[in-house]
Amino acid sequence: MPTPKPSRPARRTRVSITRVLVLLLCVTSFGFFGYKAAVVAAVAPPTPGPSLFSPYVDVTAWPSYAFESPRGPAQMDVTLAFIVADHASSCTPSWGGYYTMDAAGSEIELDRRVRQLRDLGGEVRVSFGGAANSELATVCTNQNRLLDAYRSVVDRYEVTTIDLDIEGSALSDEAANVRRAAAIATLQEEAAQDGRTLDVWLTVPVGPHGLTAEGERLVTQTLDAGVDITGINGMTMVFNLVTTVAAPQSDTIVASALAMHTQVMRLFEQAGQPLSERDAWTKVGITVMIGQNDIQTERFTMADAEVVNQFARDHGVGLLSMWSLNRDKTCTAPLPTVITVVQDNCSGIDQEGTSFAEVLSKDLPDRIVSGKPGDAGDATPTPVPTASAAAPLAPADIVDDPAKSPYPIWEALGTYPAGTKIVWRKNVYEAKYWTSGFAPDTPVADPYDTPWTLLGPVLPGDKPAPLPTLPAGTYPEWDAKEIYLTGDRVLLDQVPYEAKWWTQNQKPGVAIEGGSPWVLILPAG
Secondary structure, X not given: OOOOOOOOOOOOOOOOXXXXXXXXXXXXXXXXXXXXXXXXXXXXXXXXXXXXXXXXXXOOOXXXXXXXXXXOHXXXXXXXXXXXXXXXXXXXXXXXXXXXXXXXXXXXXXXXXXXXXHXXXXXXEEEEEOOOOOOHHHHOOOHHHHHHHHHHHHHHHOOOEEEEEOOHHXXXXXXXXXXXHHXXXXXXXXXXXXXXXXXXXXXXXXXXXXXXXXXXXXXXXXXXXXXXXXXEEEEOOOOOOOOOOOOOHHHHHHHHHHHHHHHHXXXXXXXXXXXXXXXXHHOEEEEXXXXXXXXXXXXXXXXXXXXXXXXXXXXXXXXXXXXXXXXXXXXXXXXXXXXXXXXXXXXXXXXXXXXXXXXXXXXXXXXXOOOOOOOOXXXXXXXXXXXXXXXXXXXXXXXXXXXXXXXXXXXXXXXXXXXXXXXXXXXXEEEOOOEOOOOOOOOOOOHHHOOEEEEEEOOOOOOOOOOOOOOOOOOOEOOOOOEEOOOOEEEEOOEEEEEOOOEEOOOOOOOOOOOOOXXXXXXXX
């Protein structure tokens, strides 16, 4: 066996204290900053989704708000309020208890105005309930008739989003809540079978700490019934505050929204629908009451609007709304500019020429989308036609058919008092004040420069409205043998007409090539 070689002496390394300290510092620093990076990656807030803006319009308030002629993108998508039970028939939908849907179509031209807004690229959703009157489910106890009532509204206005505004005594009406949820769940099932969607926002009162116990109970009942709730919209208003510059209402609104977010996550998880933080924010809605609130000491200012808008964008709040577009202006005489009594048609504060809708909707998408988790929406601004672009000068070959026109055809020599409705080139217009000789579709630089308001297009199925009549003897009866000069007035079947020029044997009310020599006399004309 060979003799082992002597081992080589081991190399001795001198340890530098300085090097050891540097090494320890590097390891410690790496560990610390690596940990911090990991923590940041773990808790970094998710990218917020789009916040959508859909302000309320009080359909029955007077003077009527012209939602069909939006001033800009901020007014393009609106929530029409409120459908309630008709006073005379508990299972019949009505607008504010004033108009059945048919009456709203004829008396305030609602169907035509909805069509007009959509023709401009806008959209509507319909709100059921509200603070006044009776929400349908609270008084219509027959489940089938209740379902028919909700369905008739959805079908008539062809809406893809509805709002259920449940407040007051309706919030704690357990039986009504069960009936309503069952009906809405069925409507969503029917929509899905037809390849459509029906989004449902549940609007409820909130406090500084978010949803009330009754509100949480309503959400749970609605989810348990199988309703696919698009979101919970908090009425962040009337907190019984004394608002000041140092203590603005927006502070409480933000606190309430943060609490709602936590509640939404918990309620949906309890219903077996867990949500991420981002998705939970898409199911949170914030509705403010602009200007003076119902509490005299509580106001929502333009500064508040800026804060709420920024909060909505930062967190990806699913819906931002306001009560209401009718009120989005400074009060004018005889009212004072600032008033502590809530008004239907002005905000009660000096807006200094700015619009709450424009401030609240700043940098938000211009279109309503489903609001479901992961739905990014369409953030591309929608161009809004100007007054002249909304009703461009039509080609000469567009001829109005009296048999299919709901109102008389406009004539250059006709006289039209304020409120008169006429048809011109397939559109319906209403006179703002007495006018004659001004074509309704004349291009103007400013909408205020025209005496006409565009209400919307002539709709399929429109029929002529009854002609005005006067008592026999008011004017002479028309006689085919008589010669009539400009300005002469006659009656034909008690309908009054005025001669536009010399005429004989031309029967009033009959369309002829080149134009009739007669013009219909309208009330107060």
